[in-house]
Amino acid sequence: MDARKNTVLNSSFMQQGLRLLLSYAGSGSSMLAASASQLITFALLARYLGSEQFGLYAIITALTNVAVQLCGIGSSEALIRRSAQNPDDYPPLLGHTIILSVVSSVVLVIAGLIIMPMTVTIAPDPWVATRTSLLILISNIVLLKVVSIATSAYIAHSRFAVANAIEFGFAILRTLTAFMACLVFSTSTVADWAFWHFGLHVVIAVVAMWSLTYLGKPKFVFVREEFMNGVFFSTQFLFKALRQNADLLVLNALAGAEIVGSYSVARRILESSYLAIEALNRLVYPGSAKAAKVGMVALLHRTRKVLLASLAVSTASALAIFVLAPLLPWLFGDDYPSLITFTRVLCFVLIPMAIYASAMEALGAAGRQGTRAAIFNTANFFGAGLVALMTWQGGINGTFASYYIVEIAIAIANWAALVHYARQSVASRDVDAAGAVDADTVRKAKKENA
Secondary structure: OHHHHHHHHHHHHHHHHHHHHHHHHHHHHHHHHHHHHHHHHHHHHHHHHHHHHHHHHHHHHHHHHHHHHHOOOOHHHHHHHHHHHOHHHHHHHHHHHHHHHHHHHHHHHHHHHHHHHHHOOOOOOHHHHHHHHHHHHHHHHHHHHHHHHHHHHHHHOOOHHHHHHHHHHHHHHHHHHHHHHHHHOOOOOHHHHHHHHHHHHHHHHHHHHHHHHHHOOOOOOOOHHHHHHHHHHHHHHHHHHHHHHHHHHHHHHHOOHHHHHHHHHHHHHHHHHOHHHHHHHHHHHHHHHHHHHHOHHHHHHHHHHHHHHHHHHHHHHHHHHHHHHHHHHHHHOOOOOOHHHHHHHHHHHHHHHHHHHHHHHHHHHOOOHHHHHHHHHHHHHHHHHHHHHHHHHHHHHHHHHHHHHHHHHHHHHHHHHHHHHHHHHHHHHHHHHHHHHHHHHHHHHHHHHO
């Protein structure tokens, strides 16, 4: 009987592992293809815009990337977490996400129109500069958020194939748009690219909105208890951007356009490679949210397994980048001679990033957004100062060293917090059990005395 039971359990475990492997293969493959497509798009823009215009585009993209993460005030995380735990929560949380996204996007676009001219000079003509800023801000904040809500909604329902299809289609369409703009119409400035960029985002946003109708109508309510969780979640990207922009600003003051351009490309390659880890994390996130309902100990056991997979993926990605780095000049052109070295130095940052990502996602799945934000925001706040100081003192070598120091510190802090909560959960259960035993003893004593 025991042998038969073990056989059934092993078979069930193997089936679950196979389903997870196949799901990751689908999710990872689509995101890898999307990442490759994004890299080709980035290479086309780097080659045809030239180092000066491309450096300008990199800074604009960095600024708007911060804004799109703040857009919605982190409500998409609650949409995924709560819907995975209880499908009935989907309509109100979708409505909650849409409300916060609309309000915040208006504020962010207006703020962007004020801040962007103070940060970069897009064009000598004020009208051209304002028009370009508006097109990019609407594309990278409003329309991109529509796509993000659609993918989050499908992930919340564990329908990863559709979410992957939206992202993959977006990446392919973006590459085709870059081919048309650069190779056919000889686009050579950010102002010209902004029109193509806007048209692309309009098309994909319409598709995303149409796809949302298949999941049910939203219920437009403000979910008060999730607002602060969203604030904690979204501020993490603000502080991360503070650190990432600190190195670009200091490098821009100390080094030439080639160093800034090569570093921007190397960092973009790193971010694209991180998609393989992100594919794994978003696949396991709904299951982690369910495990968190059982308890922190169950979540810790699950996260340790996720960590092993994350380490395998990140190590393989880093080695692949290191080996393939000499091919980058063929892709990006001869304007970036430092690109091979910079990419090879940065690629192994993927490993500490994978380590902290698994713990951070677990804390998020457990609803510990405050702890997660405190760790990430504190590290990035002080990390920004460290990056600026080390870059000022050591140039690009100081930038690289600070990058590793901050990422390793974040990994240690997140895992320490996760283990702490698991131990706290065990201690709480022991106290409750002891209390139950004492209460039972008192009842028995009263009964005997009676």
